[in-house]
Every structure is written in structure tokens, then in C-alpha cells.
Amino acid sequence: MPAAPLPANESVRLQTLADYQILDSLPEQEYDDIVGIASRICRTPIALVSLVDADRQWFKARVGVDVGQTDRSAAFCAHAILNQDEVLAVRDATQDPRFLDNPLVTGAPHIRFYAGSPLVTPDGVALGTLCVIDSIPRELSPEQLLSLKALGRQTTSLIELRGRTNQLETYRSELEQSNEALQEFAYAASHDLKQPIRGIGSLTEFFVEDYGDQLDDAAKEKLELIRRLTDRAQTMIDQMLHYARVGSVVDRLQSVDLNEVVGHVKENLFALFASGKVSIQSMQLPSANGAPVLLNELFQNLISNGIKYNDNESKTVEVGFQTKPIGPDDEAVTAFFIADNGIGIPERMRPEVFTIFRRLHAADAYGGGSGAGLTIARKIVETHGGRIWIDPSYQDGTCFWFTIGTSMAGIEHEFRYDKVQSEPDLCHAVSI
Incomplete structure (x- = not known):
């Protein structure tokens, strides 16, 4: 045979x-x-x-x-x-x-x-x-x-x-291993950052103790701001250390006062406000269920982008929200917006704005940047079970909308900046 x-x-x-x-x-x-x-x-x-x-x-x-x-x-x-x-x-x-x-x-x-x-x-x-x-x-x-x-x-x-x-x-397993390695790196990097941050805080306290009687009120106010920012950085690093170790944000959600978040962003951008060329106008925002450190980063990212990519002499960013019934069950859905009077994003480029490392301008323009900011913003929103999109009808710059805890299909078609302005009763507008 x-x-x-x-x-x-x-x-x-x-x-x-x-x-x-x-x-x-x-x-x-x-x-x-x-x-x-x-x-x-x-x-x-x-x-x-x-x-x-x-x-x-x-x-x-x-x-x-x-x-x-x-x-x-x-x-x-x-x-x-x-x-x-x-x-x-x-x-x-x-x-x-x-x-x-x-x-x-x-x-x-x-x-x-x-x-x-x-x-x-x-x-x-x-x-x-x-x-x-x-x-x-x-x-x-x-x-x-x-x-x-x-x-x-x-x-x-x-x-x-x-x-x-x-x-x-196999890819999922490799990704899990990569995420674990990244978490370990984030833990090590965050741990290494704690010492210089702690040093800045201590040096500020020593400076006030040794030279406080020689400083005017404006100088003392700036040193106090440095102290608050240092404390906040320390808190954020501690949260990042915990986040890196646990690896998931889902089990650490809590009620976050978004008005405090916007206030923190304003303090972080103090130097720009001091020039008198930047204005952030915010409604009285509702609280949201989320991770404080990530929501701070989300608002910081979108607000600072509206200021950074802006050629106007006076730069303006508006922060607000709208709540409206959506779907066959008239579910009440809240969406937040951050609108600016900056350079805007051409319609042909909008599909690419959330692609990591994809710059929409020359690398050295507008102070440079890695092109990862909006990708990180989208990841934060999606981590919170939401969706983020660009308002196609907004013409004065760029208007980002996002939800927290809601990713209903087609929701991006329901919210528009011009509707907020024409129907203020839907957004409970109160300037702060």
C-alpha cells in the first residue's frame, strides 16, 4: 500500500x-x-x-x-x-x-x-x-x-x-499584559513625581515663613495659589497611583460637582486670565457620576484647547448643558457642551479629530502638541459610558458635546448649541 x-x-x-x-x-x-x-x-x-x-x-x-x-x-x-x-x-x-x-x-x-x-x-x-x-x-x-x-x-x-x-x-491577552505594564509604569512615574511636588509645596511654605512680611497682598495671593495647585497636584497623583494599581475606574465612581471642576480649570489657567484676554463663561452645572481626576482632565483638555487654538484677541469659552427627553420612553438625558470662538475644525477633518497623534495643523503651530488630547478626552467619556461629538451647526469656532453615563444610539443628533440659546428653559442657564 x-x-x-x-x-x-x-x-x-x-x-x-x-x-x-x-x-x-x-x-x-x-x-x-x-x-x-x-x-x-x-x-x-x-x-x-x-x-x-x-x-x-x-x-x-x-x-x-x-x-x-x-x-x-x-x-x-x-x-x-x-x-x-x-x-x-x-x-x-x-x-x-x-x-x-x-x-x-x-x-x-x-x-x-x-x-x-x-x-x-x-x-x-x-x-x-x-x-x-x-x-x-x-x-x-x-x-x-x-x-x-x-x-x-x-x-x-x-x-x-x-x-x-x-x-x-491572543490580542486581548497581550493587551491586558500591556495594560498591566502601562499601569506599573504609571504607578512608578506618579510615585517619582510625588517628591518634587512635595518639595515645591514645602519651598512655598518656607518662602512665606521667611519672607512673608516683605510681600504685598498680590504676591501672597499668588503664593497661596501655588500652594493650592501643589495640593491639588498631590491629590491627583495620589488618585493616579490608586488608579494605576486597581486598573479600573468603574468601581470608584462618585458624585462630582462639575462647577468645582470648572473652577479648578480656571485656577489652572490663572496666568492666561491675568492677561485679561481669556473668558470662561459657565452655566450652573449639575453634578455627574464619575471619577473626579478623569473628569477634571476632560474639562481641562477641552477648555484649554478652546484657548490654545484661538487667534482672536479676546478668547472665549462657554461651558453649559442641556437636559431633554429622548427616545420612545422620553428618557431625560443630559449632555454637556464646551464651545469656543477659536479657529474651528474644518468639516473634512472632523472624522479624524479623535484619532491619536493626528494633528490638524503644523507641528510647531499653536504651541505644538502631540495630537493625543482629544483621543484621551474621548477615552475618558467612553470610560464613563458616554459619547462625545462635534456640533456640526456651530460656526463661531468649535463646540464639543458629550454625555456621561449615556451612549444612546443617535444621541449626537439631538443636541445643538443653537437650540440651547433659543430654548434656555431646557438648560436652566445661570452664569457663574
């Missing part, structure tokens, strides 16, 4: 088969259904999904046989994979010199008829066959052959889907 020669790409073929992680896997209904259909269409007592390994053929699914594998040396399928484009059809194995003394012919299951459709991956690698077997000589009709090929393609698609799922699981 001559064994089938090895395919020219045998080493690649075996590696590909291993990569799919299907050998010796548990039974699956989808494959069982396919061999059942093949057996009924071709009217054969036996049908198999056979995968040709290095020294065996292993049956992923089978009808009509009890064994789960046989030696490759006796495998009809080892011959079938040599011609990937055709169904190997053997009318009577006792009359074929390749198989007449095969132990599967001379003994159980006494194969006479065999037809195997190769299972070929998109990369052109034959893994095995979908085959049908009978103990009497016979032939398949053209329609049966077409059906066997079609079922073979469906089998290959299932195997390919399995491979893609395995890849996604």
Missing part, C-alpha cells in the same frame, strides 16, 4: 493546522451538522471532517464511525489534499492501485466508495477534507459534488472563524 506523498508545503501546512488550535478539540454542533447534511445529501453511511496531522488523520466531526482517528499512512484524505482544487472521488477502492490493499479497504469499515473535498484556507493551505464514504462502489451526481464542495467551503469558514477568534483572544 503506497502512502500518499507529502505536499510541497507540508511544514507550513502542519504549522497552520496547529495555529488553528482545532486538533483534539471537543465536538461542536456546527461541524456535526455539516457531516450530517453531507451524509444525507450524498446518501452515504459515513461522513467525516478529517484533518490531516503529521502522522494521523483526526476527525473533528463524524457520522457512521466510532473511532476518532486513523493512521495517516492509510488515510484517503492524505491523497485528497494533494490536489486542492478538485474533489478526490474513488468509485471502487478495490480497483484503485493506491487503495486496493489499504487496511481500511480490506478491513473495517470496508471502504469502497470515497469522495473528499479539500478544506483549503484563504492562504492556500489544505488542512484536510470533508469526505463521504460508502461500503459499496458508487458515484456522486454533479449536484451532489457541488453540494459537497459547498459544504467543504462552509467547513473551512468555520475553521477560519475559529482561527480569528483565537487571534482575538
Whole structure:
């Protein structure tokens, strides 16, 4: 009995088969259904999904046989994979010199008829066959052959889907490991930042103690601001350390006073306000359920962008919100907006603004920047179960809208800056 020669790409073929992680896997209904259909269409007592390994053929699914594998040396399928484009059809194995003394012919299951459709991956690698077997000589009709090929393609698609799922699981695992490494780095970096921040605070206190009687009220006020900013930086670093260790923000949500958040941003941008060229106008905002450190970063990012990317002599940023009933159940949804009178974002570029490291201007324009700010803003919003978008009707600069805790489909079509101005009762406007 001559064994089938090895395919020219045998080493690649075996590696590909291993990569799919299907050998010796548990039974699956989808494959069982396919061999059942093949057996009924071709009217054969036996049908198999056979995968040709290095020294065996292993049956992923089978009808009509009890064994789960046989030696490759006796495998009809080892011959079938040599011609990937055709169904190997053997009318009577006792009359074929390749198989007449095969132990599967001379003994159980006494194969006479065999037809195997190769299972070929998109990369052109034959893994095995979908085959049908009978103990009497016979032939398949053209329609049966077409059906066997079609079922073979469906089998290959299932195997390919399995491979893609395995890849996604590998990527997910690698991403988790990468996130863990990033959290460790954030922890180390934040820890290293604590010492210089603490030093700035101590130096400020020493300066006030040693030279306080020589300072006027304006100088003392600026030193007090430095102290507050230092304390806030220390608090944020502590929160980042905790965040890096735990890795998830979901279980640390709390009610956040967004008016305090805007106030913190104003203090952080004190130097710009001192010039008299920047104005932040804010409504009395409702509280939101979130992570304080992240919501501070979100508002800081969007407000500072409105000032940074602005050519006007007087730069203005408006912060507000609107609550309105949406959907068939008239669910009350609150969306926040941050609008500026800056350079704006051309419509053709708006699909790219949330792409990381994608700058919309020259690298050295407007003080430079990495192009990651809006990507981080979107990530913060999405971490809080919300959605962020650009108001397409706003013409005086840029107006970002975002929700916190609501990501309802189509919600970005419901809120517009001009509606807030025309229907102030919906936003409860009170300037602060």
C-alpha cells in the first residue's frame, strides 16, 4: 500500500493546522451538522471532517464511525489534499492501485466508495477534507459534488472563524499584559513625581515663613495659589497611583460637582486670565457620576484647547448643558457642551479629530502638541459610558458635546448649541 506523498508545503501546512488550535478539540454542533447534511445529501453511511496531522488523520466531526482517528499512512484524505482544487472521488477502492490493499479497504469499515473535498484556507493551505464514504462502489451526481464542495467551503469558514477568534483572544491577552505594564509604569512615574511636588509645596511654605512680611497682598495671593495647585497636584497623583494599581475606574465612581471642576480649570489657567484676554463663561452645572481626576482632565483638555487654538484677541469659552427627553420612553438625558470662538475644525477633518497623534495643523503651530488630547478626552467619556461629538451647526469656532453615563444610539443628533440659546428653559442657564 503506497502512502500518499507529502505536499510541497507540508511544514507550513502542519504549522497552520496547529495555529488553528482545532486538533483534539471537543465536538461542536456546527461541524456535526455539516457531516450530517453531507451524509444525507450524498446518501452515504459515513461522513467525516478529517484533518490531516503529521502522522494521523483526526476527525473533528463524524457520522457512521466510532473511532476518532486513523493512521495517516492509510488515510484517503492524505491523497485528497494533494490536489486542492478538485474533489478526490474513488468509485471502487478495490480497483484503485493506491487503495486496493489499504487496511481500511480490506478491513473495517470496508471502504469502497470515497469522495473528499479539500478544506483549503484563504492562504492556500489544505488542512484536510470533508469526505463521504460508502461500503459499496458508487458515484456522486454533479449536484451532489457541488453540494459537497459547498459544504467543504462552509467547513473551512468555520475553521477560519475559529482561527480569528483565537487571534482575538491572543490580542486581548497581550493587551491586558500591556495594560498591566502601562499601569506599573504609571504607578512608578506618579510615585517619582510625588517628591518634587512635595518639595515645591514645602519651598512655598518656607518662602512665606521667611519672607512673608516683605510681600504685598498680590504676591501672597499668588503664593497661596501655588500652594493650592501643589495640593491639588498631590491629590491627583495620589488618585493616579490608586488608579494605576486597581486598573479600573468603574468601581470608584462618585458624585462630582462639575462647577468645582470648572473652577479648578480656571485656577489652572490663572496666568492666561491675568492677561485679561481669556473668558470662561459657565452655566450652573449639575453634578455627574464619575471619577473626579478623569473628569477634571476632560474639562481641562477641552477648555484649554478652546484657548490654545484661538487667534482672536479676546478668547472665549462657554461651558453649559442641556437636559431633554429622548427616545420612545422620553428618557431625560443630559449632555454637556464646551464651545469656543477659536479657529474651528474644518468639516473634512472632523472624522479624524479623535484619532491619536493626528494633528490638524503644523507641528510647531499653536504651541505644538502631540495630537493625543482629544483621543484621551474621548477615552475618558467612553470610560464613563458616554459619547462625545462635534456640533456640526456651530460656526463661531468649535463646540464639543458629550454625555456621561449615556451612549444612546443617535444621541449626537439631538443636541445643538443653537437650540440651547433659543430654548434656555431646557438648560436652566445661570452664569457663574
